[in-house]
Amino acid sequence: MTTAAALALFAAVLAWPVPRLLAGARWTHGCPRAAIVLWQAVGLAGGVSALLAAVAFTVAPLSGSTPRAIANHARNIAAGRPLSGLDWLSIVGLVTVAALAGRLFGVLASSTYATLRHRHRHRHLVDLTGREHPPTSCRARSHGHLGAPAQARAGRSRRIHDWTPLAVVRPQPSRPEPARAGADEQAQCELCGHVGLRILDHPVAVAYCVPGVRQARVVVSRGLLTTLEPRELKAVLAHEDAHVTGRHDLVIQPFIAWQQTFPFLRPAWEATAAVSLLVEMLADDAAARRTNGKVLARALAQLGVTRGLVPAGTLGIRGGHSADSGAGVPSRGGAARQTADGTTVAASSASAASAATAAPPDRQSPDATTLAGAGSAHPPSRSPVIARIVRQLEPPAVPWWQPAAAYAAAVTILATPILLLLTL
Numbered sequence: 001m002t003t004a005a006a007l008a009l010f011a012a013v014l015a016w017p018v019p020r021l022l023a024g025a026r027w028t029h030g031c032p033r034a035a036i037v038l039w040q041a042v043g044l045a046g047g048v049s050a051l052l053a054a055v056a057f058t059v060a061p062l063s064g065s066t067p068r069a070i071a072n073h074a075r076n077i078a079a080g081r082p083l084s085g086l087d088w089l090s091i092v093g094l095v096t097v098a099a100l101a102g103r104l105f106g107v108l109a110s111s112t113y114a115t116l117r118h119r120h121r122h123r124h125l126v127d128l129t130g131r132e133h134p135p136t137s138c139r140a141r142s143h144g145h146l147g148a149p150a151q152a153r154a155g156r157s158r159r160i161h162d163w164t165p166l167a168v169v170r171p172q173p174s175r176p177e178p179a180r181a182g183a184d185e186q187a188q189c190e191l192c193g194h195v196g197l198r199i200l201d202h203p204v205a206v207a208y209c210v211p212g213v214r215q216a217r218v219v220v221s222r223g224l225l226t227t228l229e230p231r232e233l234k235a236v237l238a239h240e241d242a243h244v245t246g247r248h249d250l251v252i253q254p255f256i257a258w259q260q261t262f263p264f265l266r267p268a269w270e271a272t273a274a275v276s277l278l279v280e281m282l283a284d285d286a287a288a289r290r291t292n293g294k295v296l297a298r299a300l301a302q303l304g305v306t307r308g309l310v311p312a313g314t315l316g317i318r319g320g321h322s323a324d325s326g327a328g329v330p331s332r333g334g335a336a337r338q339t340a341d342g343t344t345v346a347a348s349s350a351s352a353a354s355a356a357t358a359a360p361p362d363r364q365s366p367d368a369t370t371l372a373g374a375g376s377a378h379p380p381s382r383s384p385v386i387a388r389i390v391r392q393l394e395p396p397a398v399p400w401w402q403p404a405a406a407y408a409a410a411v412t413i414l415a416t417p418i419l420l421l422l423t424l
Helices: 004-015 017-024 032-062 066-078 088-129 134-141 148-152 178-187 232-245 249-261 264-291 292-304 343-356 368-372 384-393 403-421
Strands: 197-200 207-210 219-223
Touching: 004 017, 004 032, 004 088, 004 403, 017 032, 017 264, 017 403, 032 066, 032 088, 032 249, 032 264, 066 134, 066 403, 088 197, 088 207, 088 219, 088 249, 219 232, 232 264, 232 292, 249 264, 264 292, 264 384
Parallel strands: 197 219
Antiparallel strands: 207 219
16 A cells, blocks of 8 residues: 555656646756656656556555565456455456546547547648649749849738749849859759648748658748748748657647646646647757757747647647647636747737847847837746747757756656555
């Protein structure tokens, strides 16, 4: 009974106070990869501890040592006598183990299947309604089919009928060197070279990816192409590529299942929102390494004022991993407040957009106070879009021991259930 009580207490700690403390911590923004590993360790160890606690309670009458009692129960099952030596309390514990395991794995399987079905359906939809962007069309357009670059930049206030990205129409040298002609043609468009890219004819600026093993899609809209400048578009596409190559959807999916398993637990909602934000920061870092952090911040500031939600089962540039995945955190009044879609921070994002685009990224670095804006509905620390913008403009200083401590804590948390099972 001592082992069962200790495991149950450890599972309760990992299910409530630890997620709440970790969700409110700001050091995680400095090392998102280590923080994600710690979150995964907390979730896995919590589930394992709960199951082991029920198992230890069930087999307690068979032996004073829990490992020996588990071995005896396994031999009884092999002999066709699964209830041998168990009293009625142990039978109740056995039913609890079966119900808890069925609930955990059943919800995980059903939510995963639903997500895969949404992705499969949406992948077909974007293939039917969207268009590809072959490099050949870029080369054809770059030889006089688009008009002057000045007219394209004026398209921010007018309608660009062919909604070609601004990256396609940047000025080209009148007589490029023969040795560099091929490279210049390939560099004329930031959309070239992205496998699975689809462009939707929609006025709202939106970008997201549909993850997959072999059939991943990166989807952008007409509004995005006519809103962002070439470097900003490149940063957004690099962000989505990071989601696809890193398979960040596999990181979020277990937490969505946890949230759906225990929808009445506030920490389950907070864990999903916190991990979603860390995944977005991880993709931001990958995009900043390929492009520029300040350019990415400008793109995020412009996209933060949009109100379009990404489809279910996808990962979007503004942080919403699904339109109905429940990435909101229940408010004190009981209603869910969206924390990952950026709609609650429109005023703050507008202030950030004006501050981040007032000057070229090489000449200006606004501080966090400028970006916060007086119109923010929530503090910047609780606004995911603003937190990501500030993080790119002012990268946090991360001491070397911080990620090392997070990894060490993850290993300790994972080892604790086994140690409790073997020593008590």
